[in-house]
Amino acid sequence: MDKKGRVFSGARPTGRQHLGNYLGAIRNYVALQEDYHCVYCVVDLHALTTLQDTEKLREWTYEMALDWLAAGMDPDKGTILFVQSHVPQVTELHTIFSMLTPLGWLERLPTFKEKVRQQPENVNYGLIGYPVLMAADIALYKADTVPVGVDQAAHLEITREIVRRFNFHFGEVLVEPQAKHTEFPKVLGTDGEQKMSKSLDNHIEIAATPEEITQRVMQMVTDPARRFRSDPGHPEVCNVFALHGYFSPNEVEQIERECRAAEIGCVQCKRLFAQNLAAYFAPLRERRAALSARPDDVWDVLAEGARRAEVIAEAVITEVKDAVGLPLRR
Ligand code: TRP
Numbered sequence: 001m002d003k004k005g006r007v008f009s010g011a012r013p014t015g016r017q018h019l020g021n022y023l024g025a026i027r028n029y030v031a032l033q034e035d036y037h038c039v040y041c042v043v044d045l046h047a048l049t050t051l052q053d054t055e056k057l058r059e060w061t062y063e064m065a066l067d068w069l070a071a072g073m074d075p076d077k078g079t080i081l082f083v084q085s086h087v088p089q090v091t092e093l094h095t096i097f098s099m100l101t102p103l104g105w106l107e108r109l110p111t112f113k114e115k116v117r118q119q120p121e122n123v124n125y126g127l128i129g130y131p132v133l134m135a136a137d138i139a140l141y142k143a144d145t146v147p148v149g150v151d152q153a154a155h156l157e158i159t160r161e162i163v164r165r166f167n168f169h170f171g172e173v174l175v176e177p178q179a180k181h182t183e184f185p186k187v188l189g190t191d192g193e194q195k196m197s198k199s200l201d202n203h204i205e206i207a208a209t210p211e212e213i214t215q216r217v218m219q220m221v222t223d224p225a226r227r228f229r230s231d232p233g234h235p236e237v238c239n240v241f242a243l244h245g246y247f248s249p250n251e252v253e254q255i256e257r258e259c260r261a262a263e264i265g266c267v268q269c270k271r272l273f274a275q276n277l278a279a280y281f282a283p284l285r286e287r288r289a290a291l292s293a294r295p296d297d298v299w300d301v302l303a304e305g306a307r308r309a310e311v312i313a314e315a316v317i318t319e320v321k322d323a324v325g326l327p328l329r330r
Pocket of ligand 1: 008009010011012043046133134137138146147148152155
């Protein structure tokens with residue numbers, strides 16, 4: 001089979017993955033493997049820009065990689081799965097890129113301003129350089145396609161500008177990547193208000209047991225205007241209904257009709273959702289259990305990924321240094 005080009009994407013190590021991670025990223029990562037050469041990276045160095053204590057970093061890397069593998073991100077399909085800090089060439093490219101990046105581009109980024117608001121006591125040098133490191137991630141593998149959420153659009157634009165600048169000054173060495181935005185809308189948490197996130201504890205883990213799933217789903221906030229069982233519901237504003245669309249494809253029309261007619265109550269609707277969710281992820285849970293019986297295997301997969309990534313990275317960084325005019329070592 002002829003694959004199209006190279007995909008690169010990265011995610012910070014956040015441990016066990018939730019529905020937001022799955023619908024927004026993981027399922028696309030899995031699907032893209034059919035058409036592209038894929039490179040997927042656990043960006044542990046990026047995590048250091050916001051992490052106060054690093055003691056969870058290894059565990060969260062392991063747990064995330066476990067979910068990724070269980071979900072079907074698969075080195076046997078040619079996918080390279082690795083940990084960012086295992087391929088240190090990225091920090092060299094980051095340094096070179098940092099000299100090409102006007103500070104103004106970084107200072108005016110909404111994502112940077114937001115972080116400054118969130119952690120005013122820790123506005124470190126790495127934080128402002130976050131998008132430069134991301135540009136180095138992508139360019140080091142000459143990836144042409146980057147699947148990211150719309151929240152990363154501005155970062156990807158910076159990558160493109162850095163690459164253009166590099167190529168303008170030093171010759172057409174690097175590849176200007178295209179964003180491939182995922183079409184799933186923002187996944188809300190169980191509160192029905194904020195984006196699903198582990199730090200807000202409003203998440204549902206994809207590898208949760210059926211009991212845990214039920215417990216979380218029953219806490220989900222539904223249509224706020226529907227106060228009594230006899231009130232007609234408004235599926236278009238209900239977070240549970242939005243997710244039914246994905247996990248209950250065969251029942252979603254009936255649910256919509258019955259909700260509007262007050263024929264089905266929220267409790268019943270959520271029970272059904274919990275059941276479908278547990279069934280949908282049953283194969284993933286099984287694969288995860290099998291993989292976690294041999295924890296070393298996951299680290300071996302990541303080590304093999306790093307070895308393959310480094311072959312590409314070493315060739316590109318050599319080409320970059322040569323183009324820049326740095327004296328090459330002999
Ligand atoms: N910035 C991304 C995020 O916060 C993570 C990331 C780092 C990334 N390097 C990348 C995404 C390269 C895509 C490509 O989600």
